[in-house]
Amino acid sequence: MIEMGSRQRRPWNGVLLAAWMAMAAGVISCGCLRGASAAEASFGDNFEITGAEDHVKTSADGQTWYLYLDNKTGVGFQTKQRYLFGWFSMKLKLAGNDSAGVVTAYYMCSDLDAAPERDELDFEFLGNRTGQPYVIQTNVYRSGVGGREMRHSLWFDPTADFHTYSILWNPKQIVFFVDKVPIREYRNSEKTNTFFPIMKPMYVFSSIWNADDWATRGGLEKTDWTKAPFISSYSDFTTDACAWGPAAAGGGATPPPSCAAATGYSWWDQPPAWALDDAQREDSAWVARNLVIYDYCGDRKRFPAPPEECALRTTSS
Ligand SMILES: *[C@@H]1O[C@H](CO)[C@@H](O)[C@H](O)[C@H]1NC(C)=O
16 A cells, blocks of 8 residues: 655645645736636536536535435536636545445536537546545547546545645646646647647536446446435635637637637746646656556557657656
8 A cells, every 4th residue: 555644745836836826816916817717706606507406505605516416317517618728626525435336527628518529628536435445537538539548546535525626728738636736747749739639618517427337446336326315515616717608608719819818828828837847746756656546658458659648748657
């Protein structure tokens, strides 16, 4: 077993962390974000429910949402806006106890359904039998092509408390963070390519559903419905991004002027956000050494030659 408690988490150097967090919280305004959102608003302002409304509950103060899965149905929500590039962050607490077969997803996608040409960035949390560790799976799709799974174990119990899961997305890199620790970097290349999502604005989604045909130990562990409902909890959605508007409301094929003004000028698309810094690379290397369960880049059965983007990583174990 890995001794995860023994390491002090030091995801960012102090100064940069303070600056990033302040900017992420919208405390510092660069004056260039006209039309972009830097907000921690209520769920109702940002999201709409997809599916069974009676499977969503809200805390008395309106700040926490609970999604319920039972043997009838799961449920999800999606942002009203689409976004092209930015910082997307959410606190989640996952269904506890015996959650084998249950999957909670938190992801971004260019389309409202599984459109064949979609771009997508995924966090998926795969439940487990009582006392067994959750697995977090990430994936990146470009034009409907995914198959870029990585699976990690976590250094804490994600069912015991809220933790922050974030995506940084700019034209240079996509980074998946857990509590500010970069667990996965996905870099663009200088050349035109078919692996980096760069053109299509994405909605942010979350959902809880039954996936006991594949999720836990390859589908061997089935969902125990006597333990239902399974509940995942959400709070503190933060976005600092170029907001493009929903497709249905006439969001066009070209970015609104506010996007062009934000991209390249906002903190999330400036040199410090274009690559991991030294402390982040150190953390990322620690994750690579200790927490990776599966990495498609190393799967020679599936990919006899590693996919092009694999060579662009700046950290390795
Ligand atoms: C569940 O626990 C088992 C045993 O520790 C582990 O092998 C597996 O990776 C865990 N997660 C999933 C999603 O199967």
